[in-house]
Amino acid sequence: MTTEAQQKSPFKTKPLVRLGWLILACYVFYALNALDFTWERFINGLGNGAQFLSEMIPPNFERWKLLVENLIETIEIAVIASAFGIGLSLPIGMCAARNLMPDWVTWPARTVIAVCRSFHPVIFAILFVKAVGFGPLAGILTLIFLSIGFIGKLFAEAIEEISLKPVEAMKAAGAPFMSVLIFAVLPQVFNRFIGFATYQFDANLRNSTMVGIVGAGGIGGTLFAAFQRFDYDFLAAILISIVALIMLSELLSVKIKAIFND
Amino acid sequence: MSVENTFKGNGETRSLLIENLEKEYVKGKPVLKGLSFEVSGEETVGIIGPSGTGKSTLLRCINRLIEPSKGSITVAGQEITSCSGKDLRLARRRIGMVFQEYNLVERLTVIENVLCGRLGYTPVWRAWLRKFDQADINRAFKLIDHVGLGEFATQRADSLSGGQRQRVGIARAMMQSPDVIMADEPTSSLDPKTSVEIMELLKKVSSTEHIPVLINIHDVNLAKRFCDRIIGMSKGKIIFDGNPSDLKDSHLSEIYGGEDWLS
Numbered sequence: 001m002t003t004e005a006q007q008k009s010p011f012k013t014k015p016l017v018r019l020g021w022l023i024l025a026c027y028v029f030y031a032l033n034a035l036d037f038t039w040e041r042f043i044n045g046l047g048n049g050a051q052f053l054s055e056m057i058p059p060n061f062e063r064w065k066l067l068v069e070n071l072i073e074t075i076e077i078a079v080i081a082s083a084f085g086i087g088l089s090l091p092i093g094m095c096a097a098r099n100l101m102p103d104w105v106t107w108p109a110r111t112v113i114a115v116c117r118s119f120h121p122v123i124f125a126i127l128f129v130k131a132v133g134f135g136p137l138a139g140i141l142t143l144i145f146l147s148i149g150f151i152g153k154l155f156a157e158a159i160e161e162i163s164l165k166p167v168e169a170m171k172a173a174g175a176p177f178m179s180v181l182i183f184a185v186l187p188q189v190f191n192r193f194i195g196f197a198t199y200q201f202d203a204n205l206r207n208s209t210m211v212g213i214v215g216a217g218g219i220g221g222t223l224f225a226a227f228q229r230f231d232y233d234f235l236a237a238i239l240i241s242i243v244a245l246i247m248l249s250e251l252l253s254v255k256i257k258a259i260f261n262d
Numbered sequence: 263m264s265v266e267n268t269f270k271g272n273g274e275t276r277s278l279l280i281e282n283l284e285k286e287y288v289k290g291k292p293v294l295k296g297l298s299f300e301v302s303g304e305e306t307v308g309i310i311g312p313s314g315t316g317k318s319t320l321l322r323c324i325n326r327l328i329e330p331s332k333g334s335i336t337v338a339g340q341e342i343t344s345c346s347g348k349d350l351r352l353a354r355r356r357i358g359m360v361f362q363e364y365n366l367v368e369r370l371t372v373i374e375n376v377l378c379g380r381l382g383y384t385p386v387w388r389a390w391l392r393k394f395d396q397a398d399i400n401r402a403f404k405l406i407d408h409v410g411l412g413e414f415a416t417q418r419a420d421s422l423s424g425g426q427r428q429r430v431g432i433a434r435a436m437m438q439s440p441d442v443i444m445a446d447e448p449t450s451s452l453d454p455k456t457s458v459e460i461m462e463l464l465k466k467v468s469s470t471e472h473i474p475v476l477i478n479i480h481d482v483n484l485a486k487r488f489c490d491r492i493i494g495m496s497k498g499k500i501i502f503d504g505n506p507s508d509l510k511d512s513h514l515s516e517i518y519g520g521e522d523w524l525s
Contacts, residue, residue, distance in 0.1 A: 165361065165363055165364075165365035166366060166378075168327065168361075168365060169359065169361060169365035169366075169378070169431075169434070170378055170381055171327065171354070172325050172327055172357070173354065173355065173358075173359075173378065173434070173438055174355035174381075175351075175378070175381030175389075176351065176381070176386050178386045178389075178390070179381045179384065179386050180381070182389055182390050183367065183381060183389065184367055184378075187369040187370050188368075190369075
């Protein structure tokens with residue numbers, strides 16, 4: 001027993017990884033100093049926040065007509081954008097699936113998706129406000145592009161994960177390609193697509209409250225105006241109604257998924 | 263063992279003729295080395311041979327899921343290897359295929375899966391609207407009864423056992439009204455009892471539809487018991503082609519190699 005060689009510990013220390021952590025810690029410390037992020041500054045800020053909050057209470061629902069009008073426009077933007085965005089991302093996502101389509105189809109489809117994903121919604125919204133002018137149209141276009149970028153990609157990935165066995169069987173039975181899609185591919189991804197679509201509708205609703213800040217329609221414009229006029233009690237009313245709206249849509253998407261989930 | 267010559271050529275159209283079929287995935291390394299045989303009538307042909315000898319490749323060359331490198335394949339008088347595009351698709355309708363893993367759409371019902379065998383005959387717009395021909399629907403239900411799944415017609419495929427799924431696969435192949443059915447290891451995922459039932463069903467299909475059935479099979483005893491004819495392959499060549507009763511241990515030893523396992 002005494003002659004048995006000592007084995008090395010299987011858990012190796014990795015000097016490079018340790019060095020990396022050390023550098024990260026140093027940088028965070030440096031950045032905190034550079035940005036004047038001090039405890040004192042934080043305490044001062046808290047006082048400011050308390051002031052802000054106290055002015056928000058109680059929320060002021062006096063201008064509820066404007067609020068409802070804005071909310072309706074917000075919902076309209078989200079619904080229209082979701083309908084077109086989801087509708088378009090279906091074929092685009094399908095074209096981007098590398099297990100079904102040849103390279104010359106997937107390459108352009110993937111480029112479209114990549115472009116749609118490359119910008120933050122705010123940047124898209126600003127671009128479209130410049131391109132088509134102020135108003136809901138810019139917001140709708142923004143959200144359509146966002147939807148294509150997001151669920152187009154997810155949908156393509158879902159299709160790439162399907163079992164190709166039924167596809168093979170239907171090809172062997174002489175089925176036309178479009179029929180193979182509807183019978184062998186869609187049933188395998190339909191569930192997940194409903195999931196993506198409801199999630200995207202949720203996201204569109206959230207984002208449609210934002211696009212108004214840059215003038216692309218919806219409740220965001222009123223929200224921003226309330227900020228600038230220090231109209232904090234009305235601001236609180238807007239924020240509360242946005243929360244209510246999002247919770248409602250959450251509830252709706254749970255119901256929709258329950259119907260299609262099996 | 264020479265290739266049997268049973269091709270009738272006198273109006274007997276429901277037959278399969280393969281001549282000098284070669285396939286190489288990698289240049290200079292052929293998997294199939296010049297196979298020739300023909301099948302006609304209501305013959306049940308078992309193709310045996312070790313794994314990797316090209317049995318699946320052979321079947322998939324017949325419906326061109328895999329492109330043959332050389333040779334000619336004729337199904338019901340139609341040359342398959344020269345087909346392309348729509349012609350190939352139309353030709354494939356006449357070749358039914360049964361798969362080892364059933365290849366059903368799990369989330370569709372039995373009846374929907376069986377109707378999928380009819381997609382080659384159904385215009386795309388009808389398929390999208392799910393408006394199948396009424397005659398097809400009637401026949402699909404009849405076939406489901408025929409394979410013994412009458413009460414399961416509206417159940418989803420993923421609720422079925424392996425043997426039941428394979429029955430759906432067979433009904434789907436029959437739905438094509440094929441001139442020949444090929445089964446690629448139809449029993450390899452099944453227990454011994456179910457395997458026997460599936461082989462019995464395939465044999466029954468051959469006689470009721472009056473078509474030949476080609477079966478790739480690992481189980482030599484099962485092949486001998488149910489097939490009218492055995493084709494033994496080894497290293498991409500046909501070593502044996504004849505009656506099951508003529509298949510001797512010496513042949514098996516030549517096909518699979520070694521002798522110890524035979525005793």
